[in-house]
Each structure stands twice: as structure tokens, then as C-alpha cells.
Amino acid sequence: MENIRIALVQMQSLVGEIQRNLDVMRKYIEEAKKQNVKIICFPELAVQGYTRELAGELAEIIPGPASEVLFSLAKDNSITIVTGIIEKSSTNKPYITQLICTQEGELFRYRKTHLGISEEPFFSPGNELPVFKTQEANFAVQICWDLHFPEVSAIYSLNGAEIIFAPHASPTIVGDRKEIWLRYMTARAYDNSIFVASCNLIGSNGQGSEFCGGCLVIDPKGQVIGEDFSNKEGMLIVDLPSEEINKIRYQERKSMRYSYYLDYRRPELYGGLSKGRGFLT
Numbered sequence: 001m002e003n004i005r006i007a008l009v010q011m012q013s014l015v016g017e018i019q020r021n022l023d024v025m026r027k028y029i030e031e032a033k034k035q036n037v038k039i040i041c042f043p044e045l046a047v048q049g050y051t052r053e054l055a056g057e058l059a060e061i062i063p064g065p066a067s068e069v070l071f072s073l074a075k076d077n078s079i080t081i082v083t084g085i086i087e088k089s090s091t092n093k094p095y096i097t098q099l100i101c102t103q104e105g106e107l108f109r110y111r112k113t114h115l116g117i118s119e120e121p122f123f124s125p126g127n128e129l130p131v132f133k134t135q136e137a138n139f140a141v142q143i144c145w146d147l148h149f150p151e152v153s154a155i156y157s158l159n160g161a162e163i164i165f166a167p168h169a170s171p172t173i174v175g176d177r178k179e180i181w182l183r184y185m186t187a188r189a190y191d192n193s194i195f196v197a198s199c200n201l202i203g204s205n206g207q208g209s210e211f212c213g214g215c216l217v218i219d220p221k222g223q224v225i226g227e228d229f230s231n232k233e234g235m236l237i238v239d240l241p242s243e244e245i246n247k248i249r250y251q252e253r254k255s256m257r258y259s260y261y262l263d264y265r266r267p268e269l270y271g272g273l274s275k276g277r278g279f280l281t
Helices: 018-034 065-077 144-148 150-158 177-192 243-250
Strands: 004-010 039-041 080-087 095-101 107-111 138-141 163-168 195-200 202-204 210-212 215-218 224-228 234-240
Touching (some): 004 018, 004 215, 018 065, 039 163, 065 095, 144 163, 150 177, 163 177, 177 195, 177 224, 195 234
Parallel strands (some): 039 080, 138 163
Antiparallel strands (some): 004 234, 095 107, 195 215
């Protein structure tokens, strides 16, 4: 991994106001370019706004009108864009997708694999855990609820991801986002020797839901290296230093301080993970 500058945006996305939401993204993308950002991440379902009931109506194919705009913005601004979009599926239940448009002109996607109970009636789960490779770093995506499943983060790390982007659509009713995120995201970063970079929707979606915002970046030692919980829309820019993660991942380690814990797993003991609760009885 090289040293890399990333940006995380906490933004208001109004349901169905796609052009308005894309214009907001454009503003942040152009500002990020001026500050030499290489990857910019927007929240879950930022393109159409977070909605369950209207998801089928607002879903788009990929490539489609919104993704083509973002594709052009990525190329024109020499930046990789990671943003949430409601993607059409072959059924009446679309995907919660994070679209990846690279500055090299490539288009990828991650479909949320773990749906919340309130999402299951409206969305289809994805079934793949891809790692995306850029010139500066390899990264993966876990969307909101996905972060509660440590196996996913471990698989990403084992498959070469150095950054996990964690876009959210967490509502105000869940409480203090910083306190909640720090309970488990530090463990995801520390246990897997990986950067975790999170952002959230903020404000009203125009349909009666309020989101609490927040941006947080944690390094491979579980230390917070960037945060913005100012409760207002904005962009957090953070430089991710490569020295420590490269020492842990790719260099000969002479101290336990730089252990890559996943190298010392004993998978033969973990078969019960695939069997669910009560497998010992």
C-alpha cells in the first residue's frame, strides 16, 4: 500500500431527488480533487436517498443514468468514487449497492450482503465479497449492518484489502453514532490489521426519516486518526499512512507488536461458525 489521501462525506440525500443528490456529490468530488484526494466515499444509498418502501420504484440498472454521471465525474476529476445506489435486480426487490467508479475508467459494485430485519422485505442480499484494487491501495466495502459480522472483515483482509469503506444510513433514533461505532469498528480494524473508514447520511431524507451523520477513520492498530461528529454536512479528509500496515502485512516482523493475527488462525477449530447456534448440543 502507498500513502493515500481519502475523503468521507456525511451528506443529506433526499429521496427521489437524484439530480439534486448528484449535484451535491459533484461539489464534494470537485473539492476533493483540489485537495489531492484519491478515493472519496459517500453514504449508503446516497444517490436516491435511503428508502425502503420506494426502493423498487427508484432502483436503477448499472450502468444507467446516475452511474454514467458518476463514471464521468471519476474520470474527469481523476478520483475513485464509492457511493450508495439502489440497483435493480432480476426480482422486484433491488439491491443496496455501493457503486465504485475508478479514475482509470472502471466500474464495479458491492451489493450489501447482510440486510437488517426492516430491509429484508424490500431488498435482495448480495452474495459476493469483492476486493477492489487501485494503484494506491486495495479496498473493500461493508455497508452499515454488514459491519456487525466480523467474518466478512477477516475475509477481506485475507484477500488483500487494506481499507474497508463503511458507508451507513443510520437513523438518529439509534443514538450516539460515535460511541456505537467505537464499540466494534476498532475491533474490526485491530483484529484484521486494516483501515476502517465510515460515513453516514445526515439530516432528513424528505420522507420522515432523520439520520445522525458522522465520519470516522480507524487505523490498523485500532486508533482513531480522523473523525467528524459535528452534526452538519461536510467532508472529512484523512491521510492514511502506509508504513505501519506495510510492516504488519508485507515485511519480516521481528516484534509481536507488528503481528498479522490472521496468519496465526487455526481454521480447523472454527467449523462451528457455519453451523449456527446450538451446534454443540
